[in-house]
Amino acid sequence: MVIRYKKTTQRQKHFIMAIVLSTAVIIILVGGVSTSFFLSSYVIEKSLDNPDVLLHLNIVGDDIVVEIYGGRRVNELVLLSMHIEGQESHVVIDVPHGARDVVYYQAASGLTGSRIVEMRGIFSNGEDKLLSLITLKFT
Amino acid sequence: MIWKPLSFSIFCMTLLLIIAAGCIESHDNSPTLEPVSANHWQDMNITLHTFVSIIDHEMDNITISVCNAARELDGVPIDDPSVNLTLLKLRRDVPFSFDVCRVDKNNTLVAITSELQNQWMIGTCQMTHQYTEEDFNTTNNECIITEFCTFQSGERGVMIIAPVYDLEGNFDGTLRLQLDVEYLFAGLVEYLRTEYGYTTWVVEKNGMKIYDEDTVEIGMNLTTNQLFQTNSTMNMVSNVLRNESGNTSYIFYTTGWSDHAQINIVWDTVYPGYGAEWRIIISDNVVQYTPEDRPQITSEELKNFVQKAYAYVQRVGKEEALAEFNDQNGDFINGELYIFAYDMNGTLLSLPYQPDLVGTNLWFMKDRSGVNPVQRAIARAEQGGGYVYYLYLNPSMDYVNEFKLSYVMAVDNDWFIGSGIYLHEVQFSHTYNLNMESGSSLISQVRNMQYLSTVENISSVVEMVEDPKSAVYIEGLYPFVLTENGTVLAYSRNPAIDDTNQLGKTNSYGMSGVREVISLAQAGGGMMYSLVWDSTTQRENYVLIYVEPADKSTYFGSMLILE
Numbered sequence: 089m090v091i092r093y094k095k096t097t098q099r100q101k102h103f104i105m106a107i108v109l110s111t112a113v114i115i116i117l118v119g120g121v122s123t124s125f126f127l128s129s130y131v132i133e134k135s136l137d138n139p140d141v142l143l144h145l146n147i148v149g150d151d152i153v154v155e156i157y158g159g160r161r162v163n164e165l166v167l168l169s170m171h172i173e174g175q176e177s178h179v180v181i182d183v184p185h186g187a188r189d190v191v192y193y194q195a196a197s198g199l200t201g202s203r204i205v206e207m208r209g210i211f212s213n214g215e216d217k218l219l220s221l222i223t224l225k226f227t
Numbered sequence: 228m229i230w231k232p233l234s235f236s237i238f239c240m241t242l243l244l245i246i247a248a249g250c251i252e253s254h255d256n257s258p259t260l261e262p263v264s265a266n267h268w269q270d271m272n273i274t275l276h277t278f279v280s281i282i283d284h285e286m287d288n289i290t291i292s293v294c295n296a297a298r299e300l301d302g303v304p305i306d307d308p309s310v311n312l313t314l315l316k317l318r319r320d321v322p323f324s325f326d327v328c329r330v331d332k333n334n335t336l337v338a339i340t341s342e343l344q345n346q347w348m349i350g351t352c353q354m355t356h357q358y359t360e361e362d363f364n365t366t367n368n369e370c371i372i373t374e375f376c377t378f379q380s381g382e383r384g385v386m387i388i389a390p391v392y393d394l395e396g397n398f399d400g401t402l403r404l405q406l407d408v409e410y411l412f413a414g415l416v417e418y419l420r421t422e423y424g425y426t427t428w429v430v431e432k433n434g435m436k437i438y439d440e441d442t443v444e445i446g447m448n449l450t451t452n453q454l455f456q457t458n459s460t461m462n463m464v465s466n467v468l469r470n471e472s473g474n475t476s477y478i479f480y481t482t483g484w485s486d487h488a489q490i491n492i493v494w495d496t497v498y499p500g501y502g503a504e505w506r507i508i509i510s511d512n513v514v515q516y517t518p519e520d521r522p523q524i525t526s527e528e529l530k531n532f533v534q535k536a537y538a539y540v541q542r543v544g545k546e547e548a549l550a551e552f553n554d555q556n557g558d559f560i561n562g563e564l565y566i567f568a569y570d571m572n573g574t575l576l577s578l579p580y581q582p583d584l585v586g587t588n589l590w591f592m593k594d595r596s597g598v599n600p601v602q603r604a605i606a607r608a609e610q611g612g613g614y615v616y617y618l619y620l621n622p623s624m625d626y627v628n629e630f631k632l633s634y635v636m637a638v639d640n641d642w643f644i645g646s647g648i649y650l651h652e653v654q655f656s657h658t659y660n661l662n663m664e665s666g667s668s669l670i671s672q673v674r675n676m677q678y679l680s681t682v683e684n685i686s687s688v689v690e691m692v693e694d695p696k697s698a699v700y701i702e703g704l705y706p707f708v709l710t711e712n713g714t715v716l717a718y719s720r721n722p723a724i725d726d727t728n729q730l731g732k733t734n735s736y737g738m739s740g741v742r743e744v745i746s747l748a749q750a751g752g753g754m755m756y757s758l759v760w761d762s763t764t765q766r767e768n769y770v771l772i773y774v775e776p777a778d779k780s781t782y783f784g785s786m787l788i789l790e
Contacts, residue, residue, distance in 0.1 A: 142541050144636060146611035149739050150731030153611075157538050197731055200712060200745070202609075223640050225609035227711070227730075227745040 141165050141209050143220045150197040152224075154207065155189045167210035168219075170195065173203040180210070200227040260459075260476050263491050267511075268474055271493040274423045275509045279495045281415060282507060286499035289406065290370045290387060292320050296327075297389035297402040305329060305337040305400075314340045315678040317404065322670035325382050325405040329391070330354050332400045341380075344751050360398035363390045365501075372500035375408070375437040375446070381591055383446060384408050385437070387500060409445060412438040413595045414666055419509075426513045432504040434468060442592055443584065454480075463492070467506050471496040481512065488512070514625040524564065524648045526614065526632060526736060532559075533612075533634045533646050536566045540638055552577040552644070553585065563623040563649055570642045571609070573601045577644075580622040594618035595628065596666060596771055597754040604635050606746045608643035612636035614736040616756035616769075621649045630769075632736075653769065653790070665703070669773045669787050672701050673752075676708075676783040677775055685777050692717035693725075706785040708777070711749070713741045720786065721762050734758045734767055748774045748782035759786070 141159035145152060154168060169180045170192055183190055207220040296317040303309055314327045318340045321327075328339040334357040339345050362371065373386040384406045393399040412429060419425055429438040434450035449455045449464040463477035474493040481488045494508040536559055540548040551557045552566040559566045560579060568577035573590030589601045600617035607615045615633050620626040633647030676699055680688045685708070691697035692706045699706055705720035713730025729741045740757040747753050752775035761768045774784035 139541070142538070144537060144611070146613060146636075147739070147742070148613070148737040149733035155534070157534075157541065194731075198712065198728075200730075222611075222637070223609075224611055225606070225746065227713075227742050227749065 139219065140211075140217060141219050143168075143207055145205060145207065145220065145222060145224060147196050147224055147226060150194050152192040152195040152205070153189055154192065156183070156187060161209075161211060164211040164213065165209050166212050169208040169210060169216075171206045171208075172199070173205070178208070196226055202226070258478060258487060258489055260478065260489055263476060267491065268493065271425065271474070271491065271509050271511065274419070274425055275493045275495055275507070278415065278419060278427065278509060279497060279507050282412075282505075283497050283499075285411065286497065289321050289323070289404075290372075290500050292317060293370050293387050293389050293402065293404050294368075297391050300329065300391045300402060301399075302392070302394040305331055310338045311340075311342070312678070312681055314338055314402075315674070315681055317402075319671055319674035319678050321404060321406070322667040322674070323407045323411040325378065325380065325384065325407055327402070327404045330358075330401045330403060332398060334400075337400075341751060354403075358388055358390075358401050360390070363398075367501070369501040372503035374431060374433065374502075375435050378405050382407065383591065385503065408437050409442070409593060410597050410666075413593070413597070416440055417595055420513060424513060425509050425511055428508050428510060430467065430506045430508065432468060432506070434464065437505070443581075443587075467492075467494055467508065471506075479512070481514075514627050521651050523650075523652050524562075526634070526648070529564070529632070529646060529648050530634045532561065532564050533566070533636055533644060536644050536646070537636050537638065540644065545638070545642070549577050553579050553582060555579045563621060564646050565622075566644055566646050568642060568644045569601060569605065571605055571640070573605065576642060596756075598756060598771075599753060602750070602753070603743075603755060604633060604645055605643070606743060606750075608635045608637040608645070609746075610742070612643070614738055615645075616758070619647070619649075624649070665787060666771075668701055669704060669771065669785055672699065672704050672706060672785045673773050673775050673783050675699060676706060676785075677777060680777050680783070685781055688777070688783070689717045693719050693722050704785050704787055706783070709741065709744060709748075709782045709784065711745060711780040711782070713745065715741075716781070723762070734760065740772075744772060744774050744784055745782065748776045748784070752776060756789075761788070 139159045140161040142157040144155040144157065146155070152170065154170070156162065163185070165183050167180050168183050168190060169178045171178045172195070179192060179195060181190055181192065202223055202225045205222055205224050206218065208216055209219045210216050296313050299313050300310060310329055314329060318324050318327045326339055326341050329337050331337050334354050335350065336348050336352040336354060337350065339349065342349070358371065371388040373388070375383065375385055377383050382405070385408055387404045387406055389402045391399050391402055408429070412427065416427055419427055426440050427438070428436060428440070428444070430436050430449060434448045436444050436447050436449060439445055447454065450468070455461065455464055457478070459478040463475055466473060466475050472495045474491070476489055476491045478487050479490050480486070490510055490512040492508050492510045494506050497505050497507055499505060536548075536552070539551070549568060552559050552568060557579075565579050566577060567575070569575055569589070572588065574588045575584050575586065578584055591599065592601055593599055594617050596618060598617050600619060603615045603617060607613045612635050615635060617631055617633070618628050619631045621629045629649040630653055631647045631649050633645050635643050635645035637643045676688050679691065679698060688699065689708050691699040692708055694700065705718070707718040708716040710716060712728065714726065714728050715724050717725055731739065732741060733739050734757070736758065738757065740759055743755060743757065747755055753773070755772050755774070757770050757772055758767050759770055769789040771787045771789055772784055774782055777783045
């Protein structure tokens with residue numbers, strides 16, 4: 089019995105190769121992007137679950153009180169930087185060694201509505217790390 | 228021969244039966260019903276008749292107000308500005324109302340008093356139930372009163388409906404008022420308890436409980452709910468629903484659901500409107516407060532207790548922490564201190580003394596003054612945390628209602644924890660009796676400010692606030708006007724702070740009353756407690772405040788000093 093087959097041309101081979109390569113690139117790109125999303129949220133979650141420094145924020149009048157509850161690196165914490173959504177600059181204040189809380193005086197002055205408040209810690213080795221990301225409702 | 232094995236078998240079976248009978252325990256540990264003296268029934272019945280006549284009178288006033296307002300709307304085009312004024316006036320005159328609305332003959336909502344929150348509904352929203360001219364043909368000019376239901380806002384109550392006619396006398400839709408029956412009865416219950424030593428619950432003829440001091444029972448149907456399926460309660464329910472009046476005794480849970488006791492009740496019936504038949508029950512299942520020396524836990528100790536719980540949550544995670552908080556024998560029970568937890572939508576996550584409530588949504592739970600404790604706690608938690616006041620049952624004092632100071636902390640954006648102390652040393656904590664009249668006046672005054680601002684304008688009302696001869700003035704109440712950024716436009720108790728910003732002002736507990744008032748007003752308004760500095764007496768006073776929005780950026784409120 090003779091097996092008949094159609095011989096593929098060079099052009100057809102290039103076309104098939106292009107399709108295969110394009111599909112592979114798309115899969116790699118999609119996989120890479122979703123992995124990076126997963127990893128970044130994983131990193132944030134892990135870092136807050138097992139915090140370097142555990143914080144809690146309260147609005148008290150026009151002030152924002154940051155309570156410090158310990159953490160793996162609390163003794164290395166030297167500065168706290170706060171950024172409130174809608175404001176241009178971060179506010180950085182010293183953290184005295186062993187302090188149980190620090191107060192950002194007048195940080196909430198005139199603020200209304202809900203805003204995301206980001207707290208970053210600056211450690212003795214110069215490292216700057218996100219410690220807390222929470223939504224506070226000013227009114 | 229056969230008799231020997233047969234008799235032996237019979238002997239063994241008999242022995243087994245005797246042994247088995249001895250092993251069977253009686254599961255019925257409930258107390259048995261004791262006879263009740265004629266004097267006790269007589270005393271209860273006298274109280275009942277007084278109470279029923281008050282309710283009759285109150286409901287008469289309410290339904291007359293609704294009917295009169297409907298007559299004012301007869302022949303008025305639905306887009307006429309006077310429609311809104313009529314609705315606002317009715318809402319002012321019935322402080323136990325949530326919303327008042329006008330529905331056209333096609334069942335479309337055309338005007339509503341909470342317009343700020345519900346603008347999107349006007350002209351588009353079809354009401355759940357359509358009332359036609361035929362519905363009113365048999366009412367003999369009475370308003371229709373619906374069964375107890377849940378409104379679109381999530382609040383619960385009954386709807387009072389009156390027909391509206393056009394200039395030719397043709398049916399032109401309805402006027403509808405949502406009545407807060409819980410608030411109506413809560414004010415009366417306080418009077419009943421302090422004057423007579425009884426409590427009350429109210430049930431529709433279909434078995435739906437529309438009021439109980441234990442708000443958990445509101446909305447339960449006594450004929451179907453598992454709690455009421457013992458022989459004793461079923462007999463009681465059947466008796467109450469079958470007979471317009473009477474008296475009986477039954478065995479049921481005591482306050483706090485911790486034990487069973489005999490409860491004696493008398494009842495009568497009111498017919499507040501067409502379609503409504505309410506059984507008003509007077510019950511002697513009341514725990515009276517007995518003063519005793521109790522050490523007062525400080526607010527600082529309270530805060531430390533909650534902070535300890537917060538650190539614990541962060542260490543062990545949510546699931547393990549909640550299990551520990553719900554354990555009555557766990558490390559987070561210390562006398563009257565225990566940890567409660569809610570998500571930010573009001574679903575209960577932890578409450579060790581009332582575990583059956585875990586998983587239920589308590590967003591609309593109210594205390595006797597009309598304050599929503601869970602909403603107030605969530606508002607504070609959303610600020611990160613802090614102190615909050617409300618009335619609540621004290622499990623370490625037989626579940627007597629006491630004034631409570633709680634401290635709450637947000638764990639994250641989704642849930643919070645808290646604990647509270649009962650303020651034994653606060654003078655009014657047990658003598659305080661916000662009677663129906665003063666609570667109603669507080670609400671009416673603020674709603675009158677809303678009404679007047681629509682008739683005239685907000686600036687005119689601002690001037691009226693500090694004028695003792697104005698239409699706003701009520702002795703003993705202190706109205707104010709506030710902007711969304713915390714500027715006081717007028718404050719009758721202390722005009723010196725007019726035009727100053729008080730957003731950052733705090734009391735001795737670090738509570739910013741103004742921030743809380745603004746939050747409450749932006750949520751649609753309501754009741755709250757606070758502790759405010761009084762420049763007249765030069766000290767802090769506990770106050771009850773009622774607020775409502777005037778427009779998107781201005782808020783009306785009034786304050787009643789509680790001590």
